[in-house]
Amino acid sequence: MKIKILRIFFIGLFFVFLCISNVRAIPSMLCSVPTTDILASHSAQIMLLAHYEFIYPDKALQPADGHLSSKMSGIEYGLSNHVEFGFDYVYDKKFERDGFYPTSFNLKWRILNEEKGSKFSMAIGSFFIGSKSFEDLNFTAFKASPYIVFTKKFTPVRLHLGYAENCSGYHYITYVENGKPLLKSNSGILCGIDGTLIKAKNPVTAYVDYIGGSEPFWGVGVSQPISPKWSWSYCYFKPGQQKLGEAESPSSHWVALYYTLFFK
Numbered sequence: 001m002k003i004k005i006l007r008i009f010f011i012g013l014f015f016v017f018l019c020i021s022n023v024r025a026i027p028s029m030l031c032s033v034p035t036t037d038i039l040a041s042h043s044a045q046i047m048l049l050a051h052y053e054f055i056y057p058d059k060a061l062q063p064a065d066g067h068l069s070s071k072m073s074g075i076e077y078g079l080s081n082h083v084e085f086g087f088d089y090v091y092d093k094k095f096e097r098d099g100f101y102p103t104s105f106n107l108k109w110r111i112l113n114e115e116k117g118s119k120f121s122m123a124i125g126s127f128f129i130g131s132k133s134f135e136d137l138n139f140t141a142f143k144a145s146p147y148i149v150f151t152k153k154f155t156p157v158r159l160h161l162g163y164a165e166n167c168s169g170y171h172y173i174t175y176v177e178n179g180k181p182l183l184k185s186n187s188g189i190l191c192g193i194d195g196t197l198i199k200a201k202n203p204v205t206a207y208v209d210y211i212g213g214s215e216p217f218w219g220v221g222v223s224q225p226i227s228p229k230w231s232w233s234y235c236y237f238k239p240g241q242q243k244l245g246e247a248e249s250p251s252s253h254w255v256a257l258y259y260t261l262f263f264k
Helices: 002-020 093-097
Strands: 043-055 069-078 083-090 104-112 121-129 139-141 145-154 157-164 170-177 180-185 188-198 204-211 217-225 230-239 251-262
Touching: 069 093, 083 093
Parallel strands: none
Antiparallel strands: 043 069, 043 251, 069 083, 083 104, 104 121, 121 145, 139 170, 145 157, 157 188, 170 180, 188 204, 204 217, 217 230, 230 251
16 A cells, blocks of 8 residues: 555656656766766756566575566655755565665765866765664674765766765675674765767666675666657666675666756
């Protein structure tokens, strides 16, 4: 019942915005690494629908109930030209409980802007604000993940470098070494690069990013505005270290459709 109500809410919100606003699409992150981009003041980007799925190389290691994917919706809003605030909703609560991704809020504040004369851009923020906390034999999740990130343009690409606590919302990762559990913190570096892959009326942007910590992973993705109103993105994630506890870490992928609005 709650899922149906949330779906009706996002659909209704979409049609209300459609009637009263102009639109534009501005990305504010790569696959998983935040950038220093901020949605324009009084603009909103609606993630109408996303599909997030995990793929285990060894099927015997995946959760027995088979909840390996979930639909998601969300919204990001530019509070000012320096601050944006957002919310993501995960429809499958078992997917969330198994430690894949949580319903949560996020916040970002850009302190320095290279386009306004600074030598580089800098932002601070946090993912997974207000997320539920779960504990498992292999992990402790989810926790708020505060970060700092820097961006520098080197035409035709941009480089991003930062640091985050509780990467991917995981507070601790449990390793088994010599038959004994070993608890490790999951904080680490953030880095990424993005640039225009195909120059056209609707250009295609490509990016690669990396999240460190005790369980690091890589992301490769593309995004494209398909009109002044609509955009889409796709990302594929590959673990950089193959052991989470005693189980092989899964890869995953994500596809999403967005509608971005600008309020006069």
